[in-house]
Amino acid sequence: MSKAFTFSEAVLNWYHQHGRKDLPWQQAISPYRVWVSEIMLQQTQVTTVIPYFERFMQRFPDVQSLASAEQDDVLHLWTGLGYYARGRNLHACAKRIVSDLNGEFPRSVEQLSELPGIGRSTAAAIASISMGINAPILDGNVKRVLTRFFAIDGWPGELKVQNRLWTLAEELTPDHSSREYTQAMMDLGATLCTRSKPACGICPLQPQCAGLQTGKPTQFPNSKPKKEKPVKSTLLLMVRNPDGQYLLLQRPQQGIWGGLWSFPEAEDAGSAERWLTQTLPGVHWRSEWLTAFRHTFSHYHLDIQPLVFHLHAQPSAVREAPDTTHWYDPDRPSTLGLAAPVKMLLDRHSAEDLL
Template identity: 50%
Template sequence: MAAIETEFAARLLAWFDRHGRHDLPWQHPRTPYRVWLSEIMLQQTQVSVVIPYFQRFVDALPDLPSLARAPQDDVLALWSGLGYYARARNLHAAAKRCVELHNGNLPRDLDALIALPGIGRSTAGAILSQAWDDAAPILDGNVKRVLSRLFGVDGWPGLPKVEKQLWTIAGNLLPDTRLADYTQAQMDFGATLCTRSDPACAICPLQQGCIALREGRVGELPSPRPGKPLPERVAHMLIIEDGEQRVLLQRRPMTGVWAALWSLPEHVGIEDARGWFDAHARGDFDAAQAGDTIAHGFSHYRLRIHPHRIAGVRPRHAVGDNDDLRWATRAELAGIGLPAPVRRLLQASNEKE
């Protein structure tokens, strides 16, 4: 075994003791529920963004049984603004599954954890190591980047062959003790020192064994994902207000983008939007005020949103009888699960009044 493999954990933990993050809210107290929640929130989201959401979430739903009992709308409202809402729906579904199968607790077993909605192998490893100090490797984006550079692993880490190689390396590097600290150290190291761009190689405690640094390939590794330009889609969103300045919201379908969230009525074409408006409200569609177009990026496409504000609308009886439509006051919007760009549109329209 190479020297860097035998010394990796010791060097990383020594760095962590001096420079790591020791005061994150999910570390005090460090319970399985809090670890699990933080790991789900931290997927594709930075620590600084997650912290206030985490605190608000655990204040409202402090343990797994309370999460399982909560209505989905409440869970989505607490998640609103974090994005990737499938995470919240899976979190809720997993909590219910734990109540049904595991006496309201997270299971201390890799396969049982992976069987829960929204928990993959790396997240399961992070839960086991941080909640119970068990020996379980992780392989999130930060760890993939560090290991690809350190061991000179070519190829996009998302490819099965490359990922398998990285899992083997990650498993071989596990220390015998301090597994919780070791897992946090790996995440901190990739997030703050061995970063995607402009890594701090000059002060890296692993620099002597880093193949990418030795070969001048730090900027090349990990290999980027083979890609193509993202397609662009257009949506016309209607900001419909009645005489009391309530806004008409429509629930999104239960599958797909922003599933089950409340949003604004949305249509691909303006004439489709007109037809929907005439069927659900009484007002002057031609008096709509166009707002500033905003762009929102998803992993597989970009969405250009064209807002149209129509004030002084009278509701039709169908609105009150439809579970997928509701009127909401401006004050109520803060407690409703809305996609982030929709919330920005509503805030912008309110500021222009």
């Protein structure tokens, strides 16, 4: 009996007895539902994703409805999930599938991988779970299981380590039960072979796990080499009119919070006031500093200082492109995609809070 056969059979037997089978995207399985769930689950916990997935499916039940939606509607439902490029790519991918592929998902990993925002592992998950195609996956959970089982040194993000993991994933993936095995490997990493407190005592792979035999299974996978995150800072200008509405600007599609709606930004109070007098000519205001806070991205920290400008009267004009400006009423929220810190500030500092 080969190690590959032993490994896959152990994983499948465990899944049939203990694996999760009632997650929302495991019901009425389709390429569309699997795709959306896989994109949402990238770098996001299952418990966080479930309500987002359910709201998304209610609003966009199929790829056609997603493709025909406005980007703001899509990003509005993505607000709070983070990594907003995923939402933009999801929308772009839906448009491509409808316009170029008659609304049908390709039936191969290679063709799926050519679509916006779909990498090799995501393509394999779509193919194996929704189409029954034999294809190995290598998401974060699977990387952790394999690096522990084989006690592989090195950070999985390194090319040589990643290539070895792909080779192992291909060797270990059985030529049957593709859907169950793919889901089983995800579940094993998510529920037993966890990052900090693995349940080795009840793991089906523990008799042959080289990582467990070292006595320090949590050292696998090796951590990404430490690199100090730089710190940037900005002022967020909360321009509030007498009706309690806030001026939001739509950000460029590329870069931080691409395509989302946010407060205007400035480097300091002086430049903030200059921007205000140029953008809203003739206005008078009183300013109020709110408590600063830090928002952390994957590559840097952003120290945010909110500065509220209470306008004494509604401005007669806004010297910004009309289609990139919006007066947002926190008490009657618009369906816009908001940057997470902006949503937090709007929720916390509604019209009543700032009176």
